[in-house]
Amino acid sequence: MTHILEADISVELTKNSKLKDIDFNNLPFGKVFSDHMLLCQYKDGAWNAPKVVPYQPITLDPSAKIFHYGQSIFEGMKAYKDKDSNVFLFRPLENWKRFNISSKRLAIPEIPEAYFMEGLKALLKADKDWIPTAPGSALYIRPFVFASGNGFHASPSDEYLFIIATAPSGAYFSGKVTVAIEEKYSRSANGGVGYAKAGGNYAGQFYPTQLAIEKGYNQVVWTDDTSHEYIEEAGAMNIFVRINDTLITAPTSDRILDGITRKSLIEIAKAEGIEVDVRKLKVSELVEAAKNGSLKEMFGSGTAAVISPISGFGYQGTDYELPELETSYAKILKTRITDIQYNRTEDPFGWRVKIQ
Incomplete structure (x- = not known):
C-alpha cells in the first residue's frame, strides 16, 4: 500500500510531555527534542503504515547493517509559525524528492509521497505546541532512514527504519x-x-x-x-x-x-x-x-x-x-x-x- 491519508495514521500521544520544562527563549540548535516522532518500518519487501509515537530510543542488534555498511540518508526541513500561530512548511515536496534520490543512490527502498507528507502532517499536529514563535526560531525537522536488518554480509539490508524527529531551535547565528x-x-x-x-x-x-x-x-x-x-x-x-x-x-x-x-x-x-x-x-x-x-x-x-x-x-x-x-x-x-x-x-x- 502506497496511498494513505493522514486520518489513517495511528497516533500514540505521550503521557509525559516535556513541553513545560523547555525554555523557548533559549533554544540551542538541534539539542532539544519534541514529544513525538514518526516511525515506519520496511520489512518483507514493503513499507508498513507509518505511525506517530512518543519520542524514544531505538533498539538495534549489533549486527544491524547501518553499523557496518553505512546505509543511511537524511533530510533537513523546518516548520514555521506566523503571528497568528498558523503552521507552514517550505517546499516540502522538494525534500521528499531529494530524500528518494538519496535513497536510490544508497540502494534504500524509496518512501511513498503520502507516507512522507501525510506522516509529517500528523506529526506536526501532534507537536504543534513545540513550534517556537520567537524571532528567527523554528521547528527543525529531520527525516532519516537507515538499514536496520541484521547481518555481516556486504549487501543491501532487507529491513529499514524511516523516522522523522523534530527539534525546536532558536535563531541560528554563526557570527563572522x-x-x-x-x-x-x-x-x-x-x-x-x-x-x-x-x-x-x-x-x-x-x-x-x-x-x-x-x-x-x-x-x-x-x-x-x-x-x-x-x-x-x-x-x-x-x-x-x-x-x-x-x-x-x-x-x-x-x-x-x-x-x-x-x-x-x-x-x-x-x-x-x-x-x-x-x-x-x-x-x-x-x-x-x-x-x-x-x-x-x-x-x-x-x-x-x-x-x-x-x-x-x-x-x-x-x-x-x-x-x-x-x-x-x-x-x-x-x-x-x-x-x-x-x-x-x-x-x-x-x-x-x-x-x-
Whole structure:
C-alpha cells in the first residue's frame, strides 16, 4: 500500500510531555527534542503504515547493517509559525524528492509521497505546541532512514527504519565566519554520493574541518576532487560568491548537493533583478577578485542558517578579508526568503505549504 491519508495514521500521544520544562527563549540548535516522532518500518519487501509515537530510543542488534555498511540518508526541513500561530512548511515536496534520490543512490527502498507528507502532517499536529514563535526560531525537522536488518554480509539490508524527529531551535547565528580553501581533501568525487544526503558524506568532512579550525578558521571551502581548482561548497552548505554585482554559484553535479535553499535563493535573486551566474568558479578568479576589490560577498546557504555570511578566506598561506557592506545581497535575500517562510509577505513562487 502506497496511498494513505493522514486520518489513517495511528497516533500514540505521550503521557509525559516535556513541553513545560523547555525554555523557548533559549533554544540551542538541534539539542532539544519534541514529544513525538514518526516511525515506519520496511520489512518483507514493503513499507508498513507509518505511525506517530512518543519520542524514544531505538533498539538495534549489533549486527544491524547501518553499523557496518553505512546505509543511511537524511533530510533537513523546518516548520514555521506566523503571528497568528498558523503552521507552514517550505517546499516540502522538494525534500521528499531529494530524500528518494538519496535513497536510490544508497540502494534504500524509496518512501511513498503520502507516507512522507501525510506522516509529517500528523506529526506536526501532534507537536504543534513545540513550534517556537520567537524571532528567527523554528521547528527543525529531520527525516532519516537507515538499514536496520541484521547481518555481516556486504549487501543491501532487507529491513529499514524511516523516522522523522523534530527539534525546536532558536535563531541560528554563526557570527563572522572565516574559511580555508581546501587544497588536499575532497568532500566527494565524480560518480560518488556527493549529491545525496548520506551520513557518510558529513562524517568525511569532520577531519579536514578540524584541521582548518586548528589553523584559526571556522570552516572549509571544498574544491573539486581532481585539480582543486574550482570552488564547490562551503562546509555542509552550498556557496555563493558576489563579484562586482554578479552572484555566482557552482552548478549541481555528482559532487554538489542540489540545495533547496540554494535554488530558492537563485529564483529570488533573479526576481529581485540580481544577475545570477551558475557556473564553475576558479579559486584563482576568487583570489584575483579579492586582490582587485571586485569580490564583494561570499556566503553559504542551507536549511539551518538559511544564509551564513563569510567574512574572509585563507588560501596558500594568505588571508583575504571581505568588505563589510551596508546593503548586501546576503541580507536582501535572507529577508526575502524568511518573509516567505514565516508568512510575512506574499509567496509569488507557491513555495509555502500551510498545515491545516
